Amino acid sequence: MKNAKIAAFASHSPEKVVSNEELSRLVDTTDEWIQTRSGIRSRRISSSESENSSGLATQVALALFEKSGVKPEEIDAIVVTTVTPDMNTPSTAALVQRNIGAVNAGMCFDVNAACAGFVYGMSVGEKLISSGKHKKVLVLSAEVLSKATDWLDRSTCVLLADGAGGVLLTEGDEKSFLAEDFKSDGNKIDILHGGNFHVSNPWCEAPQDFKLYIRMKGREVFDFALKEMTKSINRLIEEAKASVNDVKYFVVHQANARIIQAAAKKLGVAQDRFYVNMHEYGNTSSASIPIALSDMIKKGLIKSETGDKIVISGFGAGMTVGSMLIAL
Ligand code: UT7
Numbered sequence: 001m002k003n004a005k006i007a008a009f010a011s012h013s014p015e016k017v018v019s020n021e022e023l024s025r026l027v028d029t030t031d032e033w034i035q036t037r038s039g040i041r042s043r044r045i046s047s048s049e050s051e052n053s054s055g056l057a058t059q060v061a062l063a064l065f066e067k068s069g070v071k072p073e074e075i076d077a078i079v080v081t082t083v084t085p086d087m088n089t090p091s092t093a094a095l096v097q098r099n100i101g102a103v104n105a106g107m108c109f110d111v112n113a114a115c116a117g118f119v120y121g122m123s124v125g126e127k128l129i130s131s132g133k134h135k136k137v138l139v140l141s142a143e144v145l146s147k148a149t150d151w152l153d154r155s156t157c158v159l160l161a162d163g164a165g166g167v168l169l170t171e172g173d174e175k176s177f178l179a180e181d182f183k184s185d186g187n188k189i190d191i192l193h194g195g196n197f198h199v200s201n202p203w204c205e206a207p208q209d210f211k212l213y214i215r216m217k218g219r220e221v222f223d224f225a226l227k228e229m230t231k232s233i234n235r236l237i238e239e240a241k242a243s244v245n246d247v248k249y250f251v252v253h254q255a256n257a258r259i260i261q262a263a264a265k266k267l268g269v270a271q272d273r274f275y276v277n278m279h280e281y282g283n284t285s286s287a288s289i290p291i292a293l294s295d296m297i298k299k300g301l302i303k304s305e306t307g308d309k310i311v312i313s314g315f316g317a318g319m320t321v322g323s324m325l326i327a328l
Helices: 031-038 053-068 091-099 114-130 187-190 217-241 257-267 284-297
Strands: 003-012 017-018 042-044 079-081 107-111 137-143 160-171 177-184 247-254 308-314 320-327
Touching: 003 053, 003 091, 003 114, 003 187, 003 284, 017 177, 031 257, 042 079, 042 160, 053 079, 053 091, 053 177, 079 091, 079 114, 079 160, 091 137, 107 114, 114 137, 114 160, 114 177, 114 284, 114 308, 137 284, 177 217, 187 217, 217 257, 247 257, 247 284, 257 320, 284 308
Parallel strands: 079 107, 079 137, 247 308
Antiparallel strands: 003 160, 017 042, 137 160, 177 320, 308 320
């Protein structure tokens, strides 16, 4: 079995910054409510077709090539995680492959595990490398949640945002992916879902109540996230026969600052070991963890080839939860 390692990190966000104040002119809300309930101050929103999921993911891939010196022809597989693909088919990964000229990437496909998608994508990417059949794999997370947002629904439109991030996985000498934990609960579909497709054909008339937008029972999602993410991290740490004290940073889905504060408290970990950046990016679903990782690299908080251990953990519709312990 081969070892996988993260060789480079990158992110790319749309140009347009939308403040809480601007949203308070669209729906009945205030900057104060949004900040105290979620921690979000502003977010990036796509304002052109080139800032669709494939376009954002393409920019991330190009940045990864620049940082690593790897060429597009060397890529063996592309995994894109998204709940907002440009189209149902082909996959966003196929569109990225075309855009970057990764002509030798045999496997190009999308993963949808909602906001936990990056962690699921990382697990898939690691398996592709450890199989020995793929040497260089892109795991890209790209979301344009603004197109699945009901801009009249104040309970979601102040939270959801657009952005992309990702990593280049290559073969490494040491074991870097130390442990992983995943859980899904399909019984909780009603608390977070969106973009329904109905059966519609000459023999079956689609119902009129199309539900194109993301709908969320915020409090129930909050409770699920706190409970299941902390349980998942505890199982992960136990599986790795490690302690939370061995972990330099916890980089979790950036949905709500209060979920992160409560999770840190529950795990007995100082708040400053949980990275927080949703105040400037909002909730970018599966892209939030790789955007955070890329920010942390830029700020020098984490570094490749140090052996420092980080936990990544995400939760989202499904309901899904996934965590990984990674040595950088
Ligand atoms: O990434 C996917 C995973 N998603 C999440 O993790 C989200 C998890 N949930 C949350 O982050 C929080 O539950 C929210 C930020 C969505 C809401 O915070 P909350 O403290 O749970 O508030 P709430 O839903 O209990 O709503 C409190 C009040 C309600 O009014 P009433 O019924 O008490 O009169 C809402 O109608 O706040 C009202 N409200 C708003 N008020 C001003 C809801 N949205 C807004 C708003 N501005 N934007």
